[in-house]
Amino acid sequence: MARKNAAVRREEILAATVEEIESSGLRTLRVSNVAARLGLSASLVIYHFETKEALVNEAFDFAGRQDIDHARQLAGGTAAPVDGSGDATARAASARGEQSALQQLRDVVGWYLPSGSSRSWKIWIDAWSAGLFDESVKATYAALVSEWKTILVGLMDGAIAAGECSAPEGGVDACATRILAFLDGLAIQVMVNSDAVDPELLTEWVDNFLTRELR
Known part of the structure; x- marks a missing residue:
C-alpha cells in the first residue's frame, strides 16, 4: 500500500482531532484517541505535530478556515445561501445571479450562526477558554x-x-465587531443555555439587529 504524503496525512489528523474535540471536548482530548480514529500510532501523530498543544492549535485553525472558505463563497455569490435565509424574492434573485450585497451579508451571518453553520460551536467555546492560557x-x-x-x-x-443601506454608526469596522460580538453571545446561549433562547426566534433577532445596524 502506498504511503500517504505528509500534507494528506496532516489534514487527516487535523480532521480527526476536530471530530474528537466535537465528541469529547478539549479537556479530555488525548493524542492516542485521535490516532485511534485513524488506526495510527500516537507517535505518528506527534511526528507530524510535535506536541499536543501544536495539534490543538492547528485543529482550531483547520476548522475555522473551512467555514471561512464557505463564507467567502457566499460573499462572492458562488455558494448556495444558508437554508431558510432570506425571503423568497431574495432567494429567487440569488438563483438569477442578482443577489444584493446586503443579502449576501445576511447569508454570511446565517452561516456563522449555530442554526445555519457546519462549524462546531463546541470547538469555538473550547478555543475561547484555551486562548485565555x-x-x-x-x-x-x-x-x-x-x-x-x-x-x-x-x-x-x-x-x-x-x-x-447607510453607513453604520462608528464605521463598518466597528459594526463588524458588534455583529460578531452579538452573534457570539447568542451562540453561547444556544449551546450552553438553550432554554433561554428560542431557536425559532434566533433568525428574527439577528435580522432585527442587522436592520438596526444597517438602516
Whole structure:
C-alpha cells in the first residue's frame, strides 16, 4: 500500500482531532484517541505535530478556515445561501445571479450562526477558554476573527456603495465587531443555555439587529 504524503496525512489528523474535540471536548482530548480514529500510532501523530498543544492549535485553525472558505463563497455569490435565509424574492434573485450585497451579508451571518453553520460551536467555546492560557490559540482565534471581519466589512462597503443601506454608526469596522460580538453571545446561549433562547426566534433577532445596524 502506498504511503500517504505528509500534507494528506496532516489534514487527516487535523480532521480527526476536530471530530474528537466535537465528541469529547478539549479537556479530555488525548493524542492516542485521535490516532485511534485513524488506526495510527500516537507517535505518528506527534511526528507530524510535535506536541499536543501544536495539534490543538492547528485543529482550531483547520476548522475555522473551512467555514471561512464557505463564507467567502457566499460573499462572492458562488455558494448556495444558508437554508431558510432570506425571503423568497431574495432567494429567487440569488438563483438569477442578482443577489444584493446586503443579502449576501445576511447569508454570511446565517452561516456563522449555530442554526445555519457546519462549524462546531463546541470547538469555538473550547478555543475561547484555551486562548485565555495559550498565546498560540489566542493568536489563531484573533486571525480567524480578523478574516471574518474582512468579509463583513467588504459586504457592508458594497451595500453602502450600492445605496442598499447607510453607513453604520462608528464605521463598518466597528459594526463588524458588534455583529460578531452579538452573534457570539447568542451562540453561547444556544449551546450552553438553550432554554433561554428560542431557536425559532434566533433568525428574527439577528435580522432585527442587522436592520438596526444597517438602516
